[in-house]
Structures are given as structure tokens and as C-alpha cells.
Amino acid sequence: MSQKMMLLSATLSSGYGVQGQAWRAPENDTRNLTDVEVQVKLAQTAERGKFAFLFAPDFPGARGDMENQAPASTLDPIVTLSVLAHETTRVGFIATGSTTYNEPYNLARQFKALDVLSRGRMGWNAVTTSDPIAVANYGEQVRPRAERYERAHEMITIVQALWGSWGEDAWVGDVDTGQFLDMDQIQPINLGGKHIASRGPLVIPPSEQGQPVVASAGGGEYGLGLAGRYASVAVGSSTYDFATTRQEREMYRSAAHQAGRDADELKYFTGFMPIMGSTVEEAIRRRMQMDEHLAPQRVPMLGQMLGLSLDASRADQPLSGPQLESARANPADPRSSRALEIAYQGWTPREILAHGVIDYAPSPVGPPEAIADYLQDAFEAGIADGFWLQQATYAIADDFVDEVVPILQKRGLYHRDYQGSTLREHLGVPRQYGQDPRVS
Amino acid sequence: MSQKMMLLSATLSSGYGVQGQAWRAPENDTRNLTDVEVQVKLAQTAERGKFAFLFAPDFPGARGDMENQAPASTLDPIVTLSVLAHETTRVGFIATGSTTYNEPYNLARQFKALDVLSRGRMGWNAVTTSDPIAVANYGEQVRPRAERYERAHEMITIVQALWGSWGEDAWVGDVDTGQFLDMDQIQPINLGGKHIASRGPLVIPPSEQGQPVVASAGGGEYGLGLAGRYASVAVGSSTYDFATTRQEREMYRSAAHQAGRDADELKYFTGFMPIMGSTVEEAIRRRMQMDEHLAPQRVPMLGQMLGLSLDASRADQPLSGPQLESARANPADPRSSRALEIAYQGWTPREILAHGVIDYAPSPVGPPEAIADYLQDAFEAGIADGFWLQQATYAIADDFVDEVVPILQKRGLYHRDYQGSTLREHLGVPRQYGQDPRVS
Numbered sequence: 001m002s003q004k005m006m007l008l009s010a011t012l013s014s015g016y017g018v019q020g021q022a023w024r025a026p027e028n029d030t031r032n033l034t035d036v037e038v039q040v041k042l043a044q045t046a047e048r049g050k051f052a053f054l055f056a057p058d059f060p061g062a063r064g065d066m067e068n069q070a071p072a073s074t075l076d077p078i079v080t081l082s083v084l085a086h087e088t089t090r091v092g093f094i095a096t097g098s099t100t101y102n103e104p105y106n107l108a109r110q111f112k113a114l115d116v117l118s119r120g121r122m123g124w125n126a127v128t129t130s131d132p133i134a135v136a137n138y139g140e141q142v143r144p145r146a147e148r149y150e151r152a153h154e155m156i157t158i159v160q161a162l163w164g165s166w167g168e169d170a171w172v173g174d175v176d177t178g179q180f181l182d183m184d185q186i187q188p189i190n191l192g193g194k195h196i197a198s199r200g201p202l203v204i205p206p207s208e209q210g211q212p213v214v215a216s217a218g219g220g221e222y223g224l225g226l227a228g229r230y231a232s233v234a235v236g237s238s239t240y241d242f243a244t245t246r247q248e249r250e251m252y253r254s255a256a257h258q259a260g261r262d263a264d265e266l267k268y269f270t271g272f273m274p275i276m277g278s279t280v281e282e283a284i285r286r287r288m289q290m291d292e293h294l295a296p297q298r299v300p301m302l303g304q305m306l307g308l309s310l311d312a313s314r315a316d317q318p319l320s321g322p323q324l325e326s327a328r329a330n331p332a333d334p335r336s337s338r339a340l341e342i343a344y345q346g347w348t349p350r351e352i353l354a355h356g357v358i359d360y361a362p363s364p365v366g367p368p369e370a371i372a373d374y375l376q377d378a379f380e381a382g383i384a385d386g387f388w389l390q391q392a393t394y395a396i397a398d399d400f401v402d403e404v405v406p407i408l409q410k411r412g413l414y415h416r417d418y419q420g421s422t423l424r425e426h427l428g429v430p431r432q433y434g435q436d437p438r439v440s
Numbered sequence: 441m442s443q444k445m446m447l448l449s450a451t452l453s454s455g456y457g458v459q460g461q462a463w464r465a466p467e468n469d470t471r472n473l474t475d476v477e478v479q480v481k482l483a484q485t486a487e488r489g490k491f492a493f494l495f496a497p498d499f500p501g502a503r504g505d506m507e508n509q510a511p512a513s514t515l516d517p518i519v520t521l522s523v524l525a526h527e528t529t530r531v532g533f534i535a536t537g538s539t540t541y542n543e544p545y546n547l548a549r550q551f552k553a554l555d556v557l558s559r560g561r562m563g564w565n566a567v568t569t570s571d572p573i574a575v576a577n578y579g580e581q582v583r584p585r586a587e588r589y590e591r592a593h594e595m596i597t598i599v600q601a602l603w604g605s606w607g608e609d610a611w612v613g614d615v616d617t618g619q620f621l622d623m624d625q626i627q628p629i630n631l632g633g634k635h636i637a638s639r640g641p642l643v644i645p646p647s648e649q650g651q652p653v654v655a656s657a658g659g660g661e662y663g664l665g666l667a668g669r670y671a672s673v674a675v676g677s678s679t680y681d682f683a684t685t686r687q688e689r690e691m692y693r694s695a696a697h698q699a700g701r702d703a704d705e706l707k708y709f710t711g712f713m714p715i716m717g718s719t720v721e722e723a724i725r726r727r728m729q730m731d732e733h734l735a736p737q738r739v740p741m742l743g744q745m746l747g748l749s750l751d752a753s754r755a756d757q758p759l760s761g762p763q764l765e766s767a768r769a770n771p772a773d774p775r776s777s778r779a780l781e782i783a784y785q786g787w788t789p790r791e792i793l794a795h796g797v798i799d800y801a802p803s804p805v806g807p808p809e810a811i812a813d814y815l816q817d818a819f820e821a822g823i824a825d826g827f828w829l830q831q832a833t834y835a836i837a838d839d840f841v842d843e844v845v846p847i848l849q850k851r852g853l854y855h856r857d858y859q860g861s862t863l864r865e866h867l868g869v870p871r872q873y874g875q876d877p878r879v880s
Contacts, residue, residue, distance in 0.1 A: 023613065023620060030613035034556050034645060036526065060545060062643045066621045071643045076553035082522030083557070086476065101543055105500060105577040113516035116474050117523070137545040139637025173463065173470035178733045180463060181506045197579025203502045203511045205474060293618045 005415050006379045006408070007386030007427065009094075009269060010046050010397050012056040012080070013072055015039060017393035018273070019359075020069025025290040027395040033070060036083050042394050043084040046091045049401035050418055052426040053092035053123060055235065055269075055388060056081065057217075060098065061134040068293075078110050085118035092423030094123035094215050094233060099152035101129055101138045105198045107155075108162040111212045112204045120208030120422035123233060124159075125215040126226070128152050147195075149222040154193035156214060156230045157435060161189040163211035164434020165201035209422035210433040219248075227266065228255025229439045232429040235388065236270040238361045240334040245270050245383040260438040267385040267427050271361035272374070273392060275354070276399050280366040284347075287354040290393065299349045301358060305329075305336045306343065315350040319343050361390050368403035375404075376413055445855050446819045446848070447826030447867065449534075449709060450486050450837050452496040452520070453512055455479060457833035458713070459799075460509025465730045467835040473510060476523050482834050483524040486531045489841035490858055492866040493532035493563060495675065495709075495828060496521060497657075500538065501574040518550050525558035532863030534563035534655050534673060539592035541569050541578045545638045547595070548602040551652045552644045560648030560862035563673060564599075565655040566666070568592050587635075589662040594633035596654060596670045597875060601629040603651035604874020605641035649862035650873040659688075667706065668695025669879045672869040675828065676710040678801045680774040685710050685823040700878040707825040707867050711801035712814070713832060715794070716839050720806040724787075727794040730833065739789045741798060745769075745776045746783065755790040759783050801830050808843035815844075816853055 015032035016022035023030055032038045046054050056077040064072070074080040077095040085093060093114075097107050107124075115122035128148040129135060135142050143151075167185025189200040216227035217235040227234050234252040239245045249270075253263035277283030291298070296312040303310030307328040308319075319327065327343060329336035339357040347355070356363025364374035375387055391397040408414035424431060455472035456462035463470055472478045486494050496517040504512070514520040517535040525533060533554075537547050547564075555562035568588035569575060575582050583591075607625025629640040656667035657675040667674050674692040679685045689710075693703035717723030731738070736752040743750030747768040748759075759767065767783060769776035779797040787795070796803025804814035815827055831837040848854035864871060 024615050024618065030615060036557055060549070062626065062641050066626070066643070067623050068618055068620055070620055073643075074553075075556060075644050076549050078518055079522045079550060079553040079557060082519045083526045086523045086526065102546065103541055103578055106542065106546075109500070109516050110519060113514075113519040116515060117476055117519055136639035138543055139632050139639075175464050175470060178464065178508055180508055180510055183507050186502065186506070192579050199576035199579075201502050203506070203513075204515050 006375065006413055007052045007267065007269070008049065008389065008405075008414065009051050009053045009055050009386060010042070010389040010391060012039065012042065012054045012074060012077075014070050014074060015394070016070050017396070018072070018390045019290065019392045020064060020072070021290055021294060022393045023070040024293070025393045025395070027393055034075070036080060038394065039074070039080055039084055040087045042397055043088050043091060045397050045401050047088050049405045050415055051091055052386060053094050053121075053423060054084070055125070056093070056095045058096035059131070059134060060101070060129070061131065061137050063131070063133045078114065081114060081122075082117060085114060085121065090121070090418050090421060092121040092123060092426050093118065094125050094213070096125040096127055096217070098129040099126050099155040100143065100148055101134075102155075104155050104158040104196055105162065105200075105202070108159040108202055109204065111159075112163050112202065112207070115207040115209065115212045116204060118207070120210075120424070122207070123213035123215050123423055125217055125235065126152060126156055126230070127217055145222060149226065150193075151195040152226055153229075154196050156226070157193075158189070158191045158196060158198050160211070160214075160230070160435045161191050162198060162200050162202040165189050166203065166205050168206050168210070168433055171205050206433060207422075209424040210431050213423050213427065213429065224251055224255040227252055228257075228259040228261070230436070231266055232424070232427060234266055234268045236268055236384065238271050240338065240362055242378060242381045242383045244334070246381065249382075249384055261436070265429050267429065269386040269388045270378075270384040271388045271390050272378075273356055273359050273361040273363045273390040274371045274396065274400060274404070275356050275363050275365040275392070276368070276371060276396055276403070278367055280370070283365050283367075284351050284354045287356070287392065288350060291350075291354060294353070295350055298353050298358065302339060302349055302353055305333055305339050305358070310349055316348050318346050318348050368407055371400070371404045372407040372411070375408060376411060379413060446815065446853055447492045447707065447709070448489065448829065448845075448854065449491050449493045449495050449826060450482070450829040450831060452479065452482065452494045452514060452517075454510050454514060455834070456510050457836070458512070458830045459730065459832045460504060460512070461730055461734060462833045463510040464733070465833045465835070467833055474515070476520060478834065479514065479520055479524055480527045482837055483528050483531060485837050485841050487528050489845045490855055491531055492826060493534050493863060494524070495565070496533070496535045498536035499571070499574060500541070500569070501571065501577050503571070503573050518554065521554060521562075522557065525554060525561065530561070530858050530861060532561040532563060532866055533558065534565050534653070536565040536567055536657070538569040539566050539595040540583065540588055541574075542595075544595050544598040544636055545602065545640075545642070548599040548642055549644065551599075552603050552642065552647070555647040555649065555652045556644060558647070560650070560864070562647070563653035563655050563863055565657055565675065566592060566596055566670070567657055585662060589666065590633075591635040592666055593669075594636050596666070597633075598629070598631045598636060598638050600651070600654075600670070600875045601631050602638060602640050602642040605629050606643065606645050608646050608650070608873055611645050646873060647862075649864040650871050653863050653867065653869065664691055664695040667692055668697075668699040668701070670876070671706055672864070672867060674706055674708045676708055676824065678711050680778065680802055682818060682821045682823045684774070686821065689822075689824055701876070705869050707869065709826040709828045710818075710824040711828045711830050712818075713796055713799050713801045713803045713830040714811045714836065714840060714844070715796050715803050715805040715832070716808070716811060716836060716843070718807055720810070723805050723807075724791050724794045727796070727832065728790060731790075731794060734793070735790055738793050738798065742779060742789055742793055745773055745779050745798070750789055756788050758786050758788050808847055811840070811844045812847040812851070815848065816851060819853060
């Protein structure tokens, strides 16, 4: 019996964890930002957990409160992943690369080189760049959405054509005859659009999976159009209830179907940020250590979510009876009702916050069984093909792999080992080389 | 006594050697092109030889006779060097990166990330791109030389400013106060020119050498202008006599002086391609094995160099008396007189060619002492600060390191170990962070 199982992935960030304050967590060294060994260890952890891939979000610029928070991205995803690919053998990688501010030839070359280096474990998260901070690093003004997506289509089309421009059997390498390549199989692509063009060919042979997987993280009509045509992985937006997430998954599946593909060729991943400890109380205490200094900023935010006026001086007192009575979940904020529910349990504002109620992904709290229960419920509700671990600190990836993964395996929800060696095999998506002939 | 010693470097190519036919050499596996372990081994060999750096020429396109010859470049220099930097601790790296077809922010980020990853062992060979084959991969026509160099100046200026935009002491990382960065020291650069612009800052801290070294490989007035202002390493063109090479070195030194720098801050490297064996005869035999199939193409070329009509049927017969009498060195080809000299020694055309007479760099032939003699003569004649080994096959790098380097060390011409840990220390060039204030 071949039961469908969930897929898992984790997040490659600046070396501390996905929380900006993670650099202060006791388990982190403040110099992790420049220590690639920390990233190597994470990749090996993900591999120990039989994860499909490590996902590297990226932002080409300086944003956020860097006075107090670490940057969110690696120093550079290509540089970091080259090392990680060399130090692992099975786990896949998906790196974010802008369709707006790269030359297609350069991007195609680096990703395919990484795909060959990793023996077929690479993916490209193709995103348009619209944040004014990033755009200014390229000396530009933000381009209109329609134009950005027009260029994105051109980019992916040209990149995939370049990937396929070294024919699958072109590499002869016959010492006796002296033929290195069959040049009939290595031909220019001569593709161009309104924004970009490239002649090719690209001088890189196929990897074990042919060419990198394409992933897509954009939402909306334009984003769905892109994902439906080209992507094998959809990185879903963060939603806080099963119904909304399932609906988003269905939109992606339908976009793939409309583009002439099988909906199962597009795997939908949704994020989660577990708060782990041997008990709920320990999980909360651990998280509070890292968040300690955030009370002045976050307690008032919690107040807003609950329709109350709260400040940091009240961080460690449970809400009073009158406060609880007047508290209301903000219907415009899907996180509010959960915050209210936790407040009713008698926790202090600092503890409520330590449940992750204002994080960017659902945050199951408690012992490994509780995290596994959440994933089982979510998977059985059909909200996603895979779950993307957003570990607040890197140490949580180890805890998750060592304590939650075995439970999922025991329950028959998750594979006990990799079945194949490439990212396409891990995902269960078909081989592709060059452009997809079904998508024009 | 501190005697000035020569510097050494070697070439990172597609994994076979710098000769296009090296893939057929018995010591190579025909699949080396995609096996990064071959590159790792070369880097470790260069490190065993205490080389200053490994130099990665690059060409973003498919050129040459790929039906019979392997591509000259790595799959991608950034991907390959990321792995090599991780697998070594001392040797430096210089990778070629186009000033014409990169965004300054992207290039600055990748090179500085590599500089941090390698703990200060990275250099950027900044070249303009003018070959129509490469240019077409970017959907362009070849740009005029003046425009290419104008953009190159903008590129290097912006890249260096981005490198310096994270102040040297900006990284506080104080867990107690919660300050991660001192943002007063991390500021936008707001630089732009006629062709490119970037706001910055770049979110990467300094490496152990501050920022990557800049190298320059272009010649001519424009190239000298670029090297004089920015470069710490000049990769000289291939010349076949000491006087011409020394003259080129002096032109670079004078360009640095004119730009307001100390001429000693610009280290001039010239190439050489040793043909090694325990005797001259063995060296020639070994090279002939690799070149065996090239006779039909190369024997007529040799004829042209000597003013004779030769074809492959005569490859294995020494030149006749009448042929030797009518042979003349072509004054327009600096390689011709050496070819003639070797012909007079009685070698066959195939053997003359195996002396490397039509290679792109001077090719001393024979046992380790002969190679060391050549380098000693060249160094004492003041033709270069360093020599760039162009190993016909990668195996020659091992032979050179194991057999020639000890002789150079014994003669006091070459260091017995690294004195520092960064590329700047290996080269003996000053620290630089951000733009050079002397160069405007």
C-alpha cells in the first residue's frame, strides 16, 4: 500500500533562525552570520530529517530594524548553497533569485552549475523584485506589476531554454575518436522578448535531475499565472486557518491545470513555526528567553490585536477580569482569535506572545506530540503537500528532526528515508529538460 | 635579511588543464568537467605549493572547437570557488567577473560573501566583455571600447563603495544591550554614473582582509588606466621574451604611479606553461601523447611559422637539410625564432610542437631543474613579481609543486610557507576597505 505522505522543508536564514532576535538566543553564537559551518550543520540536520529541501528566502538589500535584529538572509544564497551542496548528499535546496534584476544567462549558469554540483538537488524560487529598498540597489524605480511579471515570464522561459541547450546526450567524451561533444545537440536558443534576450547555448551538461526545479512564492493573479505554468513548488503565503490555506492550495492546483499541466505536478508548501519544549510551559519559557527585550514593542501590539490598551509594565500580569471581558478579536487580523483564546487560559501578555501569536506562520506549542498532532491535522485536512519549518532558532530544527520526525514516521505520515537522490524525486515531480512543451 | 621572493599562482579551468585537448590525457577522467573534487584537489595542490592564488579565467559563452576540445572555464566560477574556499585554508582565489554584464550590487555581494567565507582570500578579476559570442548571450551588440571602460570604472567604484558600506566596526552583537549593528556605520552609498547605480548599503561585514583584491587582465591604454587605479594584481599578456614582458610590467607600474599609488601595490604576473619530465625527451614524449591527434592541424601551422610548407604526413620526420636551410623565423610571430632553434636541434615537427612552441605562454621544457632555471632567470631579469602556472593538464600542477617548488625554495627564490592568512598578505599589498581615497 502506497499511502501519500507529507513532505518537509526548513528555512535557510542568516545563521541564527528565522526570528530577527534569534541572534540573542543562548544557543546561538552572535558571530553565526559569517560562520558557514552553522549553515552546513543545518543542512545536515535537514538531511538527517529526510527533508525534501532547504529553502533560502532572499532579499537583496538592508531592511528592517538592523540595529536590533539580524538580517533575514544568508550573505549570498549561491555562495552558501554551493558549500552546503558539497557537504550533503541527499537533501535538496531551493534558492530565491530575482527575475527582475538578473541577466538570464548569469542566473541560468549559476543555478545549473549548482544543480550539477549537487547531482540534481537544486531549485530556483523565481521572484519578481518590487520592494523599493531592493530596487534602489539596482539604481531603479519600482516597475509596474504587469511589467515585472512580463519580464518574469521571459526570464523563466529563457533560463529553461538555456538549461536545455546542452542536449541530454551531447557529451560524447570519446578518447579514441577525439570527439568531446556532439555539437548538433548543442545549439543556440535565440530567444528574446520585450525585456531580455539570450542567444546561448549554455555550456553545462544535464544534472541527475536534468535541470533545476522552479519554485514560486508570489501570490495574486500574476503570481498564480507564473506558478501554474512553470513551478513544481509553490511556497504558500502564511495563513492561520486550514480553510484559507486549503483554498490557496486549490488556487495553485487550478492554475497548473489551466496551464495544461497535471495539478499534482505543483506541490504546495505552507509554513509553520513550532514552539517546542517537553511541556507547553517549558516551550513558552524557552521562547520567552529569546523574546525578553521585545516586550516594550510587542505588548502594545498584542493590545491592539485584542482591542485593549496594554503596555510593557503589564507584561507579566495575566489580564484582569474586566480586561478579558472587554477584549475582542480583531476580525481583520486572523491571528487575533488565537491570541484571545490563549489570553482566556490565564497567561500573561509576555506568555501569550511567546505562543507565537504574532509570528508570520502558525505556531503549534508544546511537546513533540503536540507539534506532530498539528501537522497530522493539517495534512489530513488537505491544506498542503508539504510543510515548511520556520525554525525560530536553528536549534529548533534539531529538536524537530530528532523528536517530531520519528513520531510522524511512526504514524505513517512521513517517509523513513529518501526514495531517490534528486530534488525532483523527493518531490515526486516529473523530469523536465529545457522548456515544458505543454506550456507555450 | 629579507630578500624579495617570487610569487606563484595556477589556473583553474574546466577540470582537465589549460589545453583544450587535455581531456584526452591519460591522467584525466573524461568526466572531470562536472567533478568538483578534481578542482578541490587542484586547490589543495596549490596550497601545498604555498601559491598566492588560484586564478579562474572565465568566458560566459560557448567558443572554440568544442567538438574536439573541452570548454576552457569552470561551470561557474562563483559556485566552484565557494566549494574550493571551504576546502582550503590558506591559498587565495581570483575569479573573473564581467564589468559589462553584471549588476554592481549582485557582483559586490557574491565576491564579498566569498571573501568572508574564505576568511579574506578572494580577488575579483574585473574585465570588460567584448567578444560577440559572449555579448550575444546578453542579447546585446558589442559596445564601443570607450563605453565599456567607462562602465568598468563605474562598476569598480560602486562595487568597492558597497564593500565598504558596512563599517569596519559596525558589528556590535551585544547580547546584553541587544544592539546588533551600529547603524551609524552602515550607510547608503548613493553612487551612480552614466551606466549603473546603486544605493546600498551591502549587508556583509568585513573579511579578514577587509574586502576582495581587484585584479585586471586587460591591456592597452584603457586597460592600464583601469589597472593603475584599482588593481593589486595585473595578469599580464603572454609574451615570449623577457624584454617585452619587463616592459609591460613597467607600463603597469607606471600606470599605478600615475594614479597616485605606490607602484609596488600592483603585482604583475606573467604566465608560463612548463613541459615536464625527468629528461627533455620524456617531457616531450609525455606531451606528444596528449597532442597526438593534433598533427593534421598543427604541423601546417608550424610550417607557416617557419616559412615552410609542411603537412601531417611529415610529422615524424626531422626537417631535411634543404628545409632547414630555407626555414626562416617569421618576424611578426615572437614564437617563431624558438621554433626554428628547436628545429635546428634535429627534432621532428611533432616533437617541435611538443616543446609548446605554439602555446599561449612561454614553455620551458625538461626536468624540474630546467623549469626552476627558467623561473630564476625570468625573476632575476625582473620581468614579473609572480608567475602564473598554466598547467597543460592538472597533473602538471602536482609535478610542479612536488618537484620544482622545493628547488625554488632551496635557492631562496620562493617562500617556504605562507607568512599571513589573507590574499592581501600573500601578495604583500596594503589593506583597503571601501574606495581608495587616493583615487578619485
